[in-house]
Amino acid sequence: MRQGNLLYAQSGGVTAVINATAAAVIDEARARKVKVLAARNGILGALREELIDTSRESPAAIRALAHTPGGAFGSCRLKLKSLEADRARYERLLEVFRAHDIRYFLYNGGNDSADTALKVSQLAKAFDYPLTCIGVPKTVDNDLAVTDTCPGFGSAAKFTAVSVREAALDVAAMAETSTKVFVYEAMGRHAGWLAAAAGLAGEDPDAAPQIILFPERAYDEAAFLAQVRKVVDKVGWCVVVASEGIQHADGRFVADAGGGKDSFGHTQLGGVASYLAGRVKDQLGMKVHWTLPDYLQRSARHIASETDWKQAQAVGKAAVQMALKGDNAVMPVIVRSSDLPYRWKIEAVPLSKVANHEKKMPAGFIRKDGFGITASARRYLQPLIRGQAPLPYGSNGLPVYVTLKNIAVKQKLPAWDAG
Amino acid sequence: MRQGNLLYAQSGGVTAVINATAAAVIDEARARKVKVLAARNGILGALREELIDTSRESPAAIRALAHTPGGAFGSCRLKLKSLEADRARYERLLEVFRAHDIRYFLYNGGNDSADTALKVSQLAKAFDYPLTCIGVPKTVDNDLAVTDTCPGFGSAAKFTAVSVREAALDVAAMAETSTKVFVYEAMGRHAGWLAAAAGLAGEDPDAAPQIILFPERAYDEAAFLAQVRKVVDKVGWCVVVASEGIQHADGRFVADAGGGKDSFGHTQLGGVASYLAGRVKDQLGMKVHWTLPDYLQRSARHIASETDWKQAQAVGKAAVQMALKGDNAVMPVIVRSSDLPYRWKIEAVPLSKVANHEKKMPAGFIRKDGFGITASARRYLQPLIRGQAPLPYGSNGLPVYVTLKNIAVKQKLPAWDAG
Numbered sequence: 001m002r003q004g005n006l007l008y009a010q011s012g013g014v015t016a017v018i019n020a021t022a023a024a025v026i027d028e029a030r031a032r033k034v035k036v037l038a039a040r041n042g043i044l045g046a047l048r049e050e051l052i053d054t055s056r057e058s059p060a061a062i063r064a065l066a067h068t069p070g071g072a073f074g075s076c077r078l079k080l081k082s083l084e085a086d087r088a089r090y091e092r093l094l095e096v097f098r099a100h101d102i103r104y105f106l107y108n109g110g111n112d113s114a115d116t117a118l119k120v121s122q123l124a125k126a127f128d129y130p131l132t133c134i135g136v137p138k139t140v141d142n143d144l145a146v147t148d149t150c151p152g153f154g155s156a157a158k159f160t161a162v163s164v165r166e167a168a169l170d171v172a173a174m175a176e177t178s179t180k181v182f183v184y185e186a187m188g189r190h191a192g193w194l195a196a197a198a199g200l201a202g203e204d205p206d207a208a209p210q211i212i213l214f215p216e217r218a219y220d221e222a223a224f225l226a227q228v229r230k231v232v233d234k235v236g237w238c239v240v241v242a243s244e245g246i247q248h249a250d251g252r253f254v255a256d257a258g259g260g261k262d263s264f265g266h267t268q269l270g271g272v273a274s275y276l277a278g279r280v281k282d283q284l285g286m287k288v289h290w291t292l293p294d295y296l297q298r299s300a301r302h303i304a305s306e307t308d309w310k311q312a313q314a315v316g317k318a319a320v321q322m323a324l325k326g327d328n329a330v331m332p333v334i335v336r337s338s339d340l341p342y343r344w345k346i347e348a349v350p351l352s353k354v355a356n357h358e359k360k361m362p363a364g365f366i367r368k369d370g371f372g373i374t375a376s377a378r379r380y381l382q383p384l385i386r387g388q389a390p391l392p393y394g395s396n397g398l399p400v401y402v403t404l405k406n407i408a409v410k411q412k413l414p415a416w417d418a419g
Numbered sequence: 420m421r422q423g424n425l426l427y428a429q430s431g432g433v434t435a436v437i438n439a440t441a442a443a444v445i446d447e448a449r450a451r452k453v454k455v456l457a458a459r460n461g462i463l464g465a466l467r468e469e470l471i472d473t474s475r476e477s478p479a480a481i482r483a484l485a486h487t488p489g490g491a492f493g494s495c496r497l498k499l500k501s502l503e504a505d506r507a508r509y510e511r512l513l514e515v516f517r518a519h520d521i522r523y524f525l526y527n528g529g530n531d532s533a534d535t536a537l538k539v540s541q542l543a544k545a546f547d548y549p550l551t552c553i554g555v556p557k558t559v560d561n562d563l564a565v566t567d568t569c570p571g572f573g574s575a576a577k578f579t580a581v582s583v584r585e586a587a588l589d590v591a592a593m594a595e596t597s598t599k600v601f602v603y604e605a606m607g608r609h610a611g612w613l614a615a616a617a618g619l620a621g622e623d624p625d626a627a628p629q630i631i632l633f634p635e636r637a638y639d640e641a642a643f644l645a646q647v648r649k650v651v652d653k654v655g656w657c658v659v660v661a662s663e664g665i666q667h668a669d670g671r672f673v674a675d676a677g678g679g680k681d682s683f684g685h686t687q688l689g690g691v692a693s694y695l696a697g698r699v700k701d702q703l704g705m706k707v708h709w710t711l712p713d714y715l716q717r718s719a720r721h722i723a724s725e726t727d728w729k730q731a732q733a734v735g736k737a738a739v740q741m742a743l744k745g746d747n748a749v750m751p752v753i754v755r756s757s758d759l760p761y762r763w764k765i766e767a768v769p770l771s772k773v774a775n776h777e778k779k780m781p782a783g784f785i786r787k788d789g790f791g792i793t794a795s796a797r798r799y800l801q802p803l804i805r806g807q808a809p810l811p812y813g814s815n816g817l818p819v820y821v822t823l824k825n826i827a828v829k830q831k832l833p834a835w836d837a838g
Contacts, residue, residue, distance in 0.1 A: 010592070013589075013593065013597075014588075014589050014592045014593065016585075041595040041596070044595060044596065068588065069585050069588050069589065070585070070587075070588025070589045070591060070592045071588075071589075071592030071593070072592070073592075074591075074592050074593075074594075074595055075592045075593055076593070076595055076596040076597070077593070077596045077597050078596055158816055161816075161817060162721050162817060162818065163715050163719070165817060165818075165820065166435075166488050166489070166715070166718040166719055166720055166721065166818075166820075167713075167714040167715055167718050168489075169433075169487065169488050169489025169490075169718060169820065170432075170433055170488065170489045170490075170714045170717065170718040171714065172489060172493075173429070173433045173489045173490030173491070173492075173493050173494050174432070174433065174490070174493075174494055174495070174496070176460040176463060176493060176495055177460070177463065177495040177496045177497055178495070178496050179714075182714065200815070200816075200817070201817070274690075274693070289713050289714060290711070290713060291711055291712060291713040291714065291715055292709070292710055292711045293710060293712060293715060294586075294708055294709060294710040295586040295589045295590065295598075295601065295708060295710065296582050296585070296586055296710055296712065296715075298589065299585040299586050299588060299589040300582070300585055301585055302581050302585065302721075302722055303721055303722070305816060306816075307816075382815060382816075385815075385816040385817070386814070386815065386816040387816060388812055388816075393807055395805070396619070396801060396804075396805065397577055397580075397619075397724060397725075397726075397801075397804040397805040397806060397807075398580060398581060398584060398619070398620070398804070399581065399584075399585075401584065401585075401588065
């Protein structure tokens with residue numbers, strides 16, 4: 001019996017380990033003699049019939065893929081709407097799937113992608129097209145429902161904790177005559193997971209970061225500035241980690257000076273650290289420095305977490321296994337069975353439980369004063385940054401990252417405007 | 420014969436490996452039975468008679484010091500002026516040195532520190548106080564004269580090249596529907612060394628960073644924007660690395676444009692990357708992201724260069740050897756004898772040849788069009804980021820960094836206002 005091909009697509013912002021998931025998908029499918037096509041630039045490539053034949057890549061290239069950051073086939077930020085509103089696109093997807101004998105669709109992304117995979121599976125059923133759809137989790141934001149954590153988050157969390165610890169040593173050394181306050185801006189529009197991870201940088205009550213600002217708590221400028229002064233008076237300097245999504249009590253984003261909208265219609269953020277630094281300078285008269293790591297935090301494969309890297313591979317492998325078992329409209333999620341020792345396994349959950357939900361930090365993870373993480377947050381976060389994911393370096397001192405050949409599959413359909 | 424004590428002080432901005440120099444100084448001095456005192460917060464601690472007794476630190480702590488970023492004893496940004504203008508301070512230094520039997524003064528810093536060490540040695544001679552002064556090189560800016568490179572630079576350069584390569588993979592994956600231009604702001608007020616190091620991220624003509632902006636070349640906005648458009652047209656996306664010190668043809672810093680006050684009268688902190696990103700967005704209408712790594716680039720011990728780390732230790736060890744030989748008013752510098760294979764050694768040069776000079780990039784290191792590095796720059800820079808400096812990690816996934824006890828030496832003199 002011909003079992004058909006598998007289509008793998010990456011969605012949304014990429015991470016340091018999403019390619020590890022891709023490599024695991026390809027490895028597992030190869031072992032089971034299933035051909036993997038990859039969509040170029042995510043769902044857009046599926047719509048445009050721009051498919052990549054991964055069987056043309058060598059085993060060595062796939063091994064290297066497992067430690068290469070970014071998205072090897074390209075990703076995109078196109079969110080499909082409801083089946084009614086985006087009917088033509090969903091039908092086009094099925095047309096492309098049919099043309100290329102695609103019987104398994106693995107969509108590697110966040111909430112939106114889980115929703116898209118679910119809808120594609122519903123339409124396939126309605127059309128009686130035999131298709132197994134799997135959502136594969138990924139996001140540095142760690143805001144997917146059900147799964148204990150999201151592949152990509154642990155590595156960004158590790159970058160954050162390590163960078164904050166290192167920068168704090170710098171600030172501590174210079175504070176007597178130079179910078180007294182350092183502000184670090186972490187990704188996280190609606191959930192403060194990455195900002196919280198910075199809390200792993202130190203355990204002592206006076207250790208950096210002494211102040212964390214979460215989007216889950218309203219930003220109170222007077223309280224913030226008073227806390228900065230208190231910390232500087234006591235410690236001599238202060239490291240602040242602020243989530244890009246912090247808001248005033250009335251819901252305005254603190255960063256709104258930056259303005260702009262991205263293709264999802266989200267407000268484009270990025271100005272929190274510079275804003276806070278400016279307030280500290282003006283109101284407290286202290287010398288201040290700030291950093292906006294931006295993409296560095298999600299692409300820093302060189303400091304990836306081994307836990308995260310293994311989980312990224314595990315969800316990829318499990319996704320193929322679920323697909324071949326005919327487990328339709330599910331997502332392989334990470335289930336934690338123990339904090340210490342840290343134990344986890346992969347289980348399938350229906351996409352309907354994941355799609356369009358957003359996991360915020362539990363209130364119990366944020367300290368009462370709003371400026372730090374609790375012991376339970378630490379227990380949850382700690383294992384996620386554990387271990388150093390292996391990475392080969394060249395004699396030139398750079399990590400060895402692969403660029404795939406990405407050979408296109410011959411198109412069979414007339415051109416289509418994906419919009 | 421009592422040979423007296425050695426005073427070690429850190430100066431100016433700290434680096435990922437200045438403590439490796441400190442550890443080598445302490446190790447070498449211990450082997451030769453010389454006691455090392457360290458000035459708390461650099462020269463300020465020497466003036467205030469705030470000295471640290473490093474003999475109270477365990478061998479394990481000193482071993483850990485060799486891989487801990489920041490400045491373990493504190494540093495400062497106090498520049499001493501001429502012997503005439505700052506007479507009182509220089510005399511106070513000698514008074515403190517005399518009180519603590521300090522016969523060797525090792526000042527670990529950049530141009531200014533070499534100058535201070537030189538002047539202290541001159542005054543000691545005039546006062547007939549037996550003192551050997553050594554300048555020990557350090558600066559991420561790589562702008563010290565004579566030495567082939569400066570400890571601290573290679574590690575910041577490696578962080579820069581690796582980060583740019585990783586972020587470029589992210590941008591490449593997303594460019595179809597999202598960010599097309601990514602701007603990275605590198606340290607370097609007057610010399611473009613770190614921006615140039617980003618050029619190591621890729622060798623292919625179309626590899627990132629496709630555009631580097633150096634302070635050595637006037638910033639021409641029209642030419643810059645035209646180049647961005649050209650690269651995006653050809654490659655699909657563009658990574659720009661800009662030195663913080665780039666200037667317009669009339670000498671105005673580009674970074675100053677971003678500053679000023681907002682409509683609330685709040686200070687707006689500018690920066691080169693945010694400015695350039697704004698220009699690209701407004702003038703080319705492209706989606707843009709930008710990063711300001713700030714202190715992360717100079718404190719990132721987790722991605723330190725092995726070459727740099729070894730050189731940081733070598734200058735520390737050599738400084739003690741030169742001091743004990745009575746080689747006064749010199750600096751151990753790095754001399755390159757071969758690019759390929761890379762060979763280097765340490766030699767003593769008079770501080771007068773180093774003090775107050777600033778090494779800019781040779782014109783031959785910048786491509787004719789001003790937007791990239793040449794093959795000679797690559798030959799020079801490449802060995803400096805080579806190798807991964809060893810770093811132990813704890814079971815918590817964080818590097819194991821040490822905080823020294825820093826036990827104060829009992830003061831012997833009346834308090835003094837260091838100003």
